[in-house]
Amino acid sequence: MLVKVNGKKYEAQEGEMIYDVCKRNGIKIPTLCSTKKQHEGLCRICLVEINLSDKLVPSCAFPVCEKLEVTTESKKIKKAREINMELLWSDHAGKCVQCRKNRHCQLQALAEEYKIDNFHFVPRREDLTSKEEVDLLKDNRVRVVVDDKNPAIYRTTEFCVECRRCINICPTKQYGFNNRAGDVVVGTPYNQTLDCIFCGACVKHCPTAALTDQNNLEEIENKIDDLNVMTVAILDPAAMESIGFEINGIDSQEKLAGLLKSLGFENVFNLGWGMEKYAGEISRELQNSDKTIIASHCPAFNLYIEKYYPELVGAISQTKNPDELMAEAIKTQYARREKINPESICVISISSCVAKKAKKSQNLDYILTVRELGRLARKKNIAAKDIKSTKTDSGFEFGEKYLDMIKSGGLENLFGKNKKSVVVNSMEDIKKILDSIKKKKEKYDFIEGMICPGGCIHGGGQSIGIK
Amino acid sequence: MIKRTKIITKHWGQINPLKIEDYLEVGGYKSLEKFFKIGPKKAISEIKKSGLCGRGGAGFLTGDKLKIVAENESQEKYLICNLDESEPGTYKDRSIVDNNPHQLIEGIIITALAVGAQKAFIYINGNYEKQAEILETALKQSRGKNFWGPGVLGKDCDLDIEIFHGAGAYVCGEETALINSMEGNRGEPRRRPPYPTDIGYRGKPTAINNAETLANIPWIITNGGAKYAKIGSKNSPGTKLYILGGAVKNPGVVEAPMGITIKKLIEEYGGGISRGKEFWFAQIGGASGGLAVKKDLNKKLEYGMGAKIALGSGAVLVVDKTANINDLLLSWTSFFRRESCGKCVPCREGTFRLWEIAKRWQDGEISDRDKKAIEDILWTLNNTTFCPLGKFAATAFGDVVGKLQY
Numbered sequence: 001m002l003v004k005v006n007g008k009k010y011e012a013q014e015g016e017m018i019y020d021v022c023k024r025n026g027i028k029i030p031t032l033c034s035t036k037k038q039h040e041g042l043c044r045i046c047l048v049e050i051n052l053s054d055k056l057v058p059s060c061a062f063p064v065c066e067k068l069e070v071t072t073e074s075k076k077i078k079k080a081r082e083i084n085m086e087l088l089w090s091d092h093a094g095k096c097v098q099c100r101k102n103r104h105c106q107l108q109a110l111a112e113e114y115k116i117d118n119f120h121f122v123p124r125r126e127d128l129t130s131k132e133e134v135d136l137l138k139d140n141r142v143r144v145v146v147d148d149k150n151p152a153i154y155r156t157t158e159f160c161v162e163c164r165r166c167i168n169i170c171p172t173k174q175y176g177f178n179n180r181a182g183d184v185v186v187g188t189p190y191n192q193t194l195d196c197i198f199c200g201a202c203v204k205h206c207p208t209a210a211l212t213d214q215n216n217l218e219e220i221e222n223k224i225d226d227l228n229v230m231t232v233a234i235l236d237p238a239a240m241e242s243i244g245f246e247i248n249g250i251d252s253q254e255k256l257a258g259l260l261k262s263l264g265f266e267n268v269f270n271l272g273w274g275m276e277k278y279a280g281e282i283s284r285e286l287q288n289s290d291k292t293i294i295a296s297h298c299p300a301f302n303l304y305i306e307k308y309y310p311e312l313v314g315a316i317s318q319t320k321n322p323d324e325l326m327a328e329a330i331k332t333q334y335a336r337r338e339k340i341n342p343e344s345i346c347v348i349s350i351s352s353c354v355a356k357k358a359k360k361s362q363n364l365d366y367i368l369t370v371r372e373l374g375r376l377a378r379k380k381n382i383a384a385k386d387i388k389s390t391k392t393d394s395g396f397e398f399g400e401k402y403l404d405m406i407k408s409g410g411l412e413n414l415f416g417k418n419k420k421s422v423v424v425n426s427m428e429d430i431k432k433i434l435d436s437i438k439k440k441k442e443k444y445d446f447i448e449g450m451i452c453p454g455g456c457i458h459g460g461g462q463s464i465g466i467k
Numbered sequence: 468m469i470k471r472t473k474i475i476t477k478h479w480g481q482i483n484p485l486k487i488e489d490y491l492e493v494g495g496y497k498s499l500e501k502f503f504k505i506g507p508k509k510a511i512s513e514i515k516k517s518g519l520c521g522r523g524g525a526g527f528l529t530g531d532k533l534k535i536v537a538e539n540e541s542q543e544k545y546l547i548c549n550l551d552e553s554e555p556g557t558y559k560d561r562s563i564v565d566n567n568p569h570q571l572i573e574g575i576i577i578t579a580l581a582v583g584a585q586k587a588f589i590y591i592n593g594n595y596e597k598q599a600e601i602l603e604t605a606l607k608q609s610r611g612k613n614f615w616g617p618g619v620l621g622k623d624c625d626l627d628i629e630i631f632h633g634a635g636a637y638v639c640g641e642e643t644a645l646i647n648s649m650e651g652n653r654g655e656p657r658r659r660p661p662y663p664t665d666i667g668y669r670g671k672p673t674a675i676n677n678a679e680t681l682a683n684i685p686w687i688i689t690n691g692g693a694k695y696a697k698i699g700s701k702n703s704p705g706t707k708l709y710i711l712g713g714a715v716k717n718p719g720v721v722e723a724p725m726g727i728t729i730k731k732l733i734e735e736y737g738g739g740i741s742r743g744k745e746f747w748f749a750q751i752g753g754a755s756g757g758l759a760v761k762k763d764l765n766k767k768l769e770y771g772m773g774a775k776i777a778l779g780s781g782a783v784l785v786v787d788k789t790a791n792i793n794d795l796l797l798s799w800t801s802f803f804r805r806e807s808c809g810k811c812v813p814c815r816e817g818t819f820r821l822w823e824i825a826k827r828w829q830d831g832e833i834s835d836r837d838k839k840a841i842e843d844i845l846w847t848l849n850n851t852t853f854c855p856l857g858k859f860a861a862t863a864f865g866d867v868v869g870k871l872q873y
Contacts, residue, residue: 041658042811044851056850061658076850083847087816162809177653177809180636182819184809 004069012064019046019060022072029072030081030110032088032207033163034060040164044084045110048072056080082114088161089116092208099159099209100375104246104464106207107161145178145185152198152214152357157185160210166202171427171451172304175202186210197307199300199451200354200369200460213354213369213461217376220366223346224264231346233265234326235392237272238352238406238456239370245463246374249384258387259377260350269330271349273396274322275405277329279414281319286419286446292437293317293446295411300355300451300460301430309434322405323349323356326396327363334395352406352459355451369461408455411448419445426453472698474686474706475679476722479566484601487608490569496614498685499573503622505688507581511537514581514684516692518704523549523640523677524752524779525855526703526770532674535664536582539672546579546587547649547668547675551633551640553592554753555802557780559708560678562720564598567682568605572628574681576615577688579626582674587628589678590645593635602630637806638856642675644808655808656854679708700726702771707778709768711737713785714744729776730764733785744787748871752779754802755859758866777862792867793829800825803860814857817844821861841868 003012003021012021017039022029033043041061048059051069056077059070071077089111096102110116147155162184167175174196178187188194203211224231235257243250250256257268275297282295295317296302305312320328327347335342348366349356356367368376404410408425422444424430430449436442452459482489490496502510515530536544548571552560563571579587591599606628610616615626631649633639639648643657646668667673683705687695696704703725709732712718716738723736729749733739740746748758751768756779759766766775786795800822809815821844824837845865852858 042853044812044847044853047851080847080851083843084812084851086843087820087847088812090820091816162812162815179809181804181807181809182815182822184815 001064001066003064006070006072014064016064017060018048018050018057018062018064018068018070021064022059022070027072029059030113031060032106032110032161033165035165035169035205038168040168043088043161043163045081047077047080049074049077078114082116085110085114085116091161092159095159100212101209103378104371104374105209106464108208145187145191147188147191147193148214149193150195150198150214150358151360152200152354153194153203154212154214155194156210157187158210159208160186161208162186163207165205165207166211169201169205170196171199171201172196172308197300197303197451198355198358198460201452202460203354203371204460204462204464206464213372214357215366215368215372217372217379220348220368221376221379223348223365229344229346230266230340231264231348232267232269232330233260234269234271234274234323234330234347234349234364235260236323236349236351236353236406236456237270237403238459239350239373239461241352241370241457242463242465243370243373245465246370247377247382247384250387252389254389254391255384255387257392258390259373259382259384261390262382262387263376263380265348267393267395268390269326269396270392270398271322271326272398272400272403273329274326275402276398277325278319278322279402279405279411281325282317282411282446283414285317285319291315292444294449295319295446296449297321297405297411298355298450298452298456299353299359301449303355303358304430304451305434309438311438312434315437321356321359321361323351323367324361324364327361327365329396331363337395352456352461354460370463371461374463406456408450408453409448410455421446421448423448425450425455427451471722472706472724473722474698475563475570475682475708476566476720478570479562482567484564484566484568485604487569487605487612490567494689495569496573496609496612498688499576499614499620502577502580502688503620507537507583510577510581510688513692514687517687517695518692519680519683519687519695520703520705520770521677522679522683522707522781524554524755526774526778529676529680532664532676533578533582536584536672536674539665541672543669543671544582544584545668545671545673546575546582546584547642547645547673548575548587548589548678548681549640549642549645549675550589550591550595550598550678551645552595552678552780553635553637553640553806554755554780554782556712556750556784557710557753557782559710559720559781561595561598562708563678563682564595564601568601569609570685571678571682572602572605572609573614574684575628576609576619576626577684578674578676578681579628580619580624584674585625585627587626588649588668589628589630590633590639590649591630593633599630599632606630636808637802638808638854641854641856644854645675646673653808655810656856658853699724700767700769702726702773703769707768707781709736710780710782711785712782713749714741714746714787715739715785716741726767726769728765728767729759729783732768732783733764737783737785740785740787744789747786747788747790750784750786750863751776751782753782753784754799755779755856755862756782757862758870760870777859779859792871793825793831796825796828796864796867797822799863800861803856807856807860811851811853811857813844813847814852814854814860817848817857818860820844821864825864 002009029046031046033040039060041058046059047056049071145157260268294315331342346365409423412421519529520526617625636654638644639654644654648654663673721736748760768778803818804822807814807818848861
């Protein structure tokens, strides 16, 4: 069917939302709550005008129909967006400079676009008596819930705009709304510390800094600056996917390696070696076993099995993760070869994975997600133009084909031809396959599972993507 | 004494609500027997002919709603009686249960059978503990007489009725929020369409009707839709329960025809303004209702597109000049700030900010910036909220600023 948007006709399918049609055709409609999968229609910012009603309708929740004419920009729409943005923004006012996601926040970007600078909802100090001030402080203070106890995800409701993306995107449904009305906060049941599979999908989709990576950047900086410590970066090729969104102008692996060098890393190695090693170990394990092996280098997937399918834990491959294998090699072989004390080596993995943080390993010291790397670089005021491109350091050579492992199905391509295998990377498939194995309906030689759809290239540690 | 048409309150005070025999004596459950004679199709066409509108506040034509559900070919359908009455100052449904629960149950049985539902729920406000007890007793009695249960009155149809206790959230009176709450989800509205008449409780077609609406059904079946259509106003026929409160001589629930003017309602049914008080304005339809000032007094109270003043739940709060408007504002805004579900931005943040401003307004003065903020919030609440709760959350506030020029 044809739909008229801003006077032009566009092809659309039955049941499609106005927002999706516009997005496909490059018509920009701002939104804070929509994700690719789910449209909630609650931020009331994607409002548009249509010919069928004199009311404003949310474009993300209004299906197209015959004879529909849509206007995406008008005075009325602008007014609605401005007021609603202002209502949201007034909770945030003044906190941007020290915020973890400064300049990478969708709310901030929209506030700039709509020139929200008038905070007339936030009472200015001189207008308040001291009693009122105390009252207001009380009202606002109860609303903030902070969770910094879990290993991977830092959660604070201070910056939350209640868009529900995390609630909708979470594959294991950890979050929900607590309280009512103005006191509403996104939280876990009884505000317990988050105890999930730490895939990081919520962090990746959070428009503001309500959900960020849990880390100790200062400690890492100190290690890097410490002359007695040799910091080594293991560079996951998947991190290349979105680093350009964090620091403008980083468009090649050489640039990224250069960035790490200018941050102060002594050596930068490509994770490819670890992957090759991992593939080798897995294939050996496969040859020596006649049972089903869950061969996954995805820590979130392994955590998922531990939590939800404990009876299948025995099937998880004994091989360590590529990062850990590589860190181990750096601290043993490499240290011996270069005559360095292994204890003064600090191995940091640059990765697109959040779950790796939850699975602390012996030799790997820290994990930095793409977002954290961006923060680190911004903290040190490093811009892309100052970076000299360099190759990753030699010493760990590998075959190019192993880099495919960052995509879902990569492992199967490597040696799945003679084996009965299955690749899963969406929650529904994962449940289906694991259930069928649990009930012994199907027998596979190996299962390659990843929680993030598409594999590490769409990992939970990637940048949210604002330039 | 004027002869007043009484449909719902006819037997109030004359029968014991806990005795089914009393209700049977005055002709109770006769409509159910008649219903089996005329059949569901005719019953729905009678309801449609009567022009009965939903008494919950929206005023949607009941006949149309029931017809959509009845024509749905799904094997599993539900009827829900909405008794989640939580509008401040409104207690008409509670009064129905207090005085004549069997009339409501009869209405539920007829409507459920007419739309082809095998199960009916009564969603009762969690605070109505006594009323829930009365209903339970009444349901037990009517089941004993085989008015519902397997094989109603020996006919080939089954009906189960269950009471569902809400938790007292205002927003759960909205039909999709009500369904969410019954399914065990967070009580907040869903996106419409699809409407509950297509996809409702457990994804099945569901008719959700206000208790007062359903209490009208037995009369319509007995006396015919055409007769009902003659009562009251042309656009929305029938009688309505009005709840008079505030500065009137005789406050309480009264039954008056639709289309009555506010003045007549206050003077004839409420006995006029209390002695020594001067009328200032009347709030029509509970906390979410608008204000009627002196010049609105001759406007008719009715549902439908032509209605000059939104009737809402039927509550009429008469306010005299001694009332402190700032107290009222704070009371309204704190109610909505508390009862908004927090789903959409304008309602969650807007009601909070209005309450904040109302607090600052307590001393009688606000800054120009606040005035601009009020204007903006009222506009966005009216134009962009997710559900009707947000839309009407600030009607009264808007009228104070607009009509009272305060």
